[in-house]
Amino acid sequence: MAPSTLEDLIASGVRGQRVFVRADLNVPLSGDGIGDDTRIRASLPTLRRLGAAGARIVLASHLGRPKGEAKANLSLHPVARRLAELLGRPVAFAPDCVGAEVEAAVQALGDGEFLMLENLRYHAGEEKNDSEFARQLARLADVYVNDAFGTSHRAHASTVGMVEHVGRVAAGDLLRSELEHLDVILHPERPLLCLLGGAKVSDKLAVLEALAPHADVLAIGGAMAYTFLAARGEPTGESLVEADRVDEARRVVAAAEAAGRKLLLPVDHVIAQRLEAAVPTRVEKSIPDGWMGLDIGPETAAIYAAEARNAKTVLWNGPMGVFEIDAFAKGTEIVATGVAESAANSVVGGGDSLAAINQLSLGDKIGHLSTGGGASLEYVQGLQLPGVAALERGR
Ligand code: AMP
Numbered sequence: 458m459a460p461s462t463l464e465d466l467i468a469s470g471v472r473g474q475r476v477f478v479r480a481d482l483n484v485p486l487s488g489d490g491i492g493d494d495t496r497i498r499a500s501l502p503t504l505r506r507l508g509a510a511g512a513r514i515v516l517a518s519h520l521g522r523p524k525g526e527a528k529a530n531l532s533l534h535p536v537a538r539r540l541a542e543l544l545g546r547p548v549a550f551a552p553d554c555v556g557a558e559v560e561a562a563v564q565a566l567g568d569g570e571f572l573m574l575e576n577l578r579y580h581a582g583e584e585k586n587d588s589e590f591a592r593q594l595a596r597l598a599d600v601y602v603n604d605a606f607g608t609s610h611r612a613h614a615s616t617v618g619m620v621e622h623v624g625r626v627a628a629g630d631l632l633r634s635e636l637e638h639l640d641v642i643l644h645p646e647r648p649l650l651c652l653l654g655g656a657k658v659s660d661k662l663a664v665l666e667a668l669a670p671h672a673d674v675l676a677i678g679g680a681m682a683y684t685f686l687a688a689r690g691e692p693t694g695e696s697l698v699e700a701d702r703v704d705e706a707r708r709v710v711a712a713a714e715a716a717g718r719k720l721l722l723p724v725d726h727v728i729a730q731r732l733e734a735a736v737p738t739r740v741e742k743s744i745p746d747g748w749m750g751l752d753i754g755p756e757t758a759a760i761y762a763a764e765a766r767n768a769k770t771v772l773w774n775g776p777m778g779v780f781e782i783d784a785f786a787k788g789t790e791i792v793a794t795g796v797a798e799s800a801a802n803s804v805v806g807g808g809d810s811l812a813a814i815n816q817l818s819l820g821d822k823i824g825h826l827s828t829g830g831g832a833s834l835e836y837v838q839g840l841q842l843p844g845v846a847a848l849e850r851g852r
Contacts, residue, residue: 459628460848463506466600466627472511473568477598478503478629479615479844481607481828482518482536485808491539495811496607499828501543503604503629504571508546513566515597516540516573517554517615519608525581537573548573554580555593563597583614591618601851604629606636607829609844610836616844626851631828636845638825641802642772642837647673650768650801652761652792654679655775655809658702664774665709667838670716674768676761678753678777678788682723685710694728694744721761725754727778727785734782752778753788762795771796771803773810774834780813789813797822806833 480500485492507514521531534550541548547570551559554574566572574597577583582590591614595601601623603609608616609632620626628636642649651672653661658681669675677685680697687698688706713720728748729736740754753761758777765771773796777788790813796803797819805814805823807830814820827833836842 458849458852460845461627461852462633463503463602463627463630466602466625467506467510469625471507471600474512474599475515475563475566475597476507476512476600476602477515477517477594477619477623478507478602479605479608480516480518480629481605482533482540483520483607484536486521486530489535491535494539494543496828497536497540497543499631500604500629503602503631504540504544506630507602508544508569508571511568512600513563513568514571515563515566516548516571517577517594518605519578519583520576521578523576523578525578525584527575527579531576533573533576540571540573544571546571551575555590555597560596577613577615584611586612586614586618588618590614592622595619595622598623599625601626602629603844603848604631605844606632606827607832609829609842610832612843617847620847620851623851626848628845628848632845635827635829635833636836638804639827639833639836641770641824642804643839645770646802647770648768649770649772650674650676650764652676652678652765652771652773652796653775654681654777654789655807656680656697658684658699658706661775661834662702662705662709664834664838666712668772669709669713669720670718672718672772674719674721674764675713676721676764678723678757678761678792679775681775682753683750685722689722692744692746693750694746695749696744697749721764723750723753723757724760725756726750727752727754727788729784732779734784736784738784751782752780752785755787755791758788758791761792765792765795765799765801768799768801771799771801772837773803773805774807774830776809776813780809786813790817793817793819804833806830
């Protein structure tokens with residue numbers, strides 16, 4: 458059963474109610490400011506609708522990894538300031554997320570007003586899903602709304618533990634929209650192309666195993682590809698190979714073959730002797746000793762981009778090379794352009810893939826930019842997200 462929506466909630470009345478919104482405002486920081494405010498903007502629709510309906514909004518998020526300690530450089534205060542600018546409304550800020558002072562600040566809220574709590578992860582109880590911490594959070598809420606899609610694959614106090622202690626619960630607009638767009642990958646118009654890149658096979662093994670028999674074409678790039686090439690007995694030089702994952706890579710290849718699916722690996726590579734900007738590079742089909750593959754080569758990029766143009770549905774997560782360095786960014790750029798130019802329904806997730814799309818100003822040509830890379834990869838495996846399951850139980 459799908460969780461209750463914001464429509465259901467607002468229709469049943471939220472005026473004067475304390476609505477606790479768990480959002481994912483875990484934005485990248487740069488210096489003492491916010492590097493990219495996409496996640497704040499993505500949370501606006503839910504907040505605006507609740508504000509207009511007269512709710513008293515208590516907004517909570519984590520930021521970075523303070524590991525249970527108050528770390529001034531991971532305060533959500535700058536996020537509250539940016540949110541206030543974007544909303545065009547004041548956003549009060551509480552110096553903590555639980556306790557008497559916070560409870561008093563929540564009581565002082567008027568209808569349609571906003572209070573942002575300090576970083577949930579200043580308390581170790583958040584990530585441990587500690588039941589007492591969850592109860593303390595629940596004391597701030599008459600109603601609970603989860604809009605934190607990017608954290609919904611984690612069973613934490615603010616995404617799971619507190620939910621059973623609040624009488625009325627619902628999914629926010631962002632969470633609902635993410636699930637609807639990702640359902641397209643679970644039930645795709647075919648052919649479905651899945652493009653997976655990034656650093657480690659070990660991080661993406663579960664999703665590779667799930668997608669190999671499901672995708673019509675699974676195209677692999679990034680450092681991950683070298684473990685697959687090693688599994689095929691090809692030379693990989695000094696490239697990042699996870700020797701202890703070679704058997705699993707073979708299993709993924711076998712699963713794709715058994716299902717009659719296509720699994721594509723790079724046929725050429727941009728190589729260098731060191732991972733540095735301004736080192737000499739070459740394009741080779743085979744990686745010699747002493748050299749490492751740092752991007753897919755032009756032929757591979759053209760093949761992957763052509764697959765994107767041919768597909769009806771595309772999922773892309775993870776860069777095709779070390780795209781932070783210009784000399785190794787071309788493969789990711791060509792693939793990004795192919796996905797954007799394709800008429801396919803496309804879903805792109807993962808911070809690096811989104812950064813590549815944004816750098817090239819291709820965002821408006823993508824069907825859906827997911828705000829949760831990890832959560833979206835769990836969902837497309839057909840796994841139930843703990844944060845969503847908690848909302849369904851609370852219905
Ligand atoms: P992930 O977080 O797993 O999506 O991996 C992203 C990282 O993978 C980026 O920082 C890339 O620089 C890195 N990466 C991609 N391709 C390669 C490669 N061929 N060798 C080393 N690192 C890579």
